[in-house]
Amino acid sequence: MATFAEMINSDKPVLVDFFATWCGPCRTMEPILKNLKSDLGEAATIIKVDVDKNPAAAMAYQVQGVPTLILFKNGKALWRQSGVVQAKELEQMIRAHS
Secondary structure, eight states, X not given: OOOHHHHHXXXXXXXXXXXXXXOHHHHHHHHHHHXXXXXXXXXXXXXXXXXXXXXXXXXXXXXXXXXEEEEEETXXXXXXXXXXXXXXXXHHHXXXXX
């Protein structure tokens, strides 16, 4: 399996969902991200990072609240937002960076 660094260095957009199992808004994001994945198909990769299991990754990107979504392409963070974001908004943002 690819490392986190390898995954975010992709030349296609990679949306990372920093989440926690105890977080209510994170559970709200789950179906939104599932729908987004089916809408985007292979246009982007969506990965979830549990901040409790991966504190180093969360610290590296100064993730202070969950959920925090960060869009990477070629290893660079192009966009980030904390809180629940609707699928249409995410899709437009990802397509703009494709």
